[in-house]
Amino acid sequence: MEHLPVLLEEVLEGLALRPDGYYVDGTFGRGGHSRAILARLGPAGRLLALDWDPQAIAAAASLCADARFQVRQLPFARLREALADFAPDGVDGILLDLGISSPQIDQPERGFSFRHDGPLDMRMDPTAGQSAAEYLAHVSVEALATVLRDLGEERHALRIARAIVAARDQGALTSTRQLAVLVAEAVPKGKPGIDPATRTFQALRIQVNGELDQLDAVLPQVLGALRPAGRLAIISFHSLEDRKVKQFIARHSRPPEIPAGLAVREDERPLPPLRAIGRAMMAGATEVARNPRARSAVLRLAERTAAAWAGTADPAARMRAP
Numbered sequence: 001m002e003h004l005p006v007l008l009e010e011v012l013e014g015l016a017l018r019p020d021g022y023y024v025d026g027t028f029g030r031g032g033h034s035r036a037i038l039a040r041l042g043p044a045g046r047l048l049a050l051d052w053d054p055q056a057i058a059a060a061a062s063l064c065a066d067a068r069f070q071v072r073q074l075p076f077a078r079l080r081e082a083l084a085d086f087a088p089d090g091v092d093g094i095l096l097d098l099g100i101s102s103p104q105i106d107q108p109e110r111g112f113s114f115r116h117d118g119p120l121d122m123r124m125d126p127t128a129g130q131s132a133a134e135y136l137a138h139v140s141v142e143a144l145a146t147v148l149r150d151l152g153e154e155r156h157a158l159r160i161a162r163a164i165v166a167a168r169d170q171g172a173l174t175s176t177r178q179l180a181v182l183v184a185e186a187v188p189k190g191k192p193g194i195d196p197a198t199r200t201f202q203a204l205r206i207q208v209n210g211e212l213d214q215l216d217a218v219l220p221q222v223l224g225a226l227r228p229a230g231r232l233a234i235i236s237f238h239s240l241e242d243r244k245v246k247q248f249i250a251r252h253s254r255p256p257e258i259p260a261g262l263a264v265r266e267d268e269r270p271l272p273p274l275r276a277i278g279r280a281m282m283a284g285a286t287e288v289a290r291n292p293r294a295r296s297a298v299l300r301l302a303e304r305t306a307a308a309w310a311g312t313a314d315p316a317a318r319m320r321a322p
């Protein structure tokens with residue numbers, strides 16, 4: 001299935017695109033957002049796209065004739081490194097559309113979906129790191145139950161973890177179908193229409209790719225990467241990610257706390273590095289009808305202020321520094 005970009009108009013508006021601006025799309029996917037950004041940039045505008053999936057990078061080749069466009073196969077946690085050549089003075093907007101793309105889900109050989117039988121892989125970059133099968137081959141019941149509970153919000157985490165480890169001890173778990181059947185047999189029947197393996201697959205995918213670590217790593221870098229008035233747009237697809245984004249924006253939109261005993265005039269209070277823009281945005285009924293993937297998307301926006309940023313993730317700590 002082709003990948004339909006979610007909340008496209010909201011993202012374009014939220015980025016407040018300047019024709020001569022420099023932008024980063026940290027999750028190129030199939031380039032739905034990237035193409036629309038390029039269409040609004042003038043000849044002096046530039047777009048750098050990142051993705052760590054080699055298939056996404058291959059798909060980006062069709063845009064490479066456009067001199068305003070560059071693409072690199074890098075995880076977005078390495079944003080600072082990616083910007084060193086592209087825009088050492090910072091960028092005017094950063095987009096992250098988190099999670100996986102429709103082509104990734106639809107290709108059985110990627111192992112992301114319980115709907116198709118394929119190898120239990122789930123890596124965004126299948127050439128690096130540990131696949132889901134390799135992870136499951138060694139994990140303990142306790143560690144797996146924690147992952148299923150924390151990353152999948154799975155109520156039956158312990159039961160599923162025990163069933164997986166018992167099955168693995170009888171012979172390797174190598175296919176998505178094997179795993180989906182195992183989970184279905186381990187848990188009580190749930191709501192019709194929702195596959196009982198949904199949460200297990202989500203948790204394993206997040207674990208295998210270190211997705212929350214990626215987000216934790218990129219967020220503070222964004223503060224150093226955005227120029228004053230530069231915009232941040234992040235689309236999350238589950239509450240764990242959205243909570244991180246929401247808390248990050250809230251924390252950095254508050255004026256830094258003044259240490260007790262330090263007299264600071266009201267007009268000398270330091271600016272926070274971000275200004276939150278509006279509330280979280282969700283797709284409307286028309287978009288969800290056209291693109292069911294948009295159902296769980298949440299977009300949050302923020303603008304970089306002119307406040308200096310010394311690179312620590314904690315503005316209060318910066319003030320306390322000698």
Ligand SMILES: C[S@@+](CC[C@H](N)C(=O)[O-])C[C@H]1O[C@@H](n2cnc3c(N)ncnc32)[C@H](O)[C@@H]1O
Pocket residue numbers: 003004005006026027028029030031032033034050051052053056074075076077097098099100101124214
């Ligand atoms: C939801 S899709 C993006 C779709 C894209 N906006 C479009 O319109 O086609 C997410 C993409 O981000 C990539 N991705 C996920 N985590 C990443 C990370 N930490 N670094 C780089 N790319 C990542 C995935 O490989 C996938 O291609």
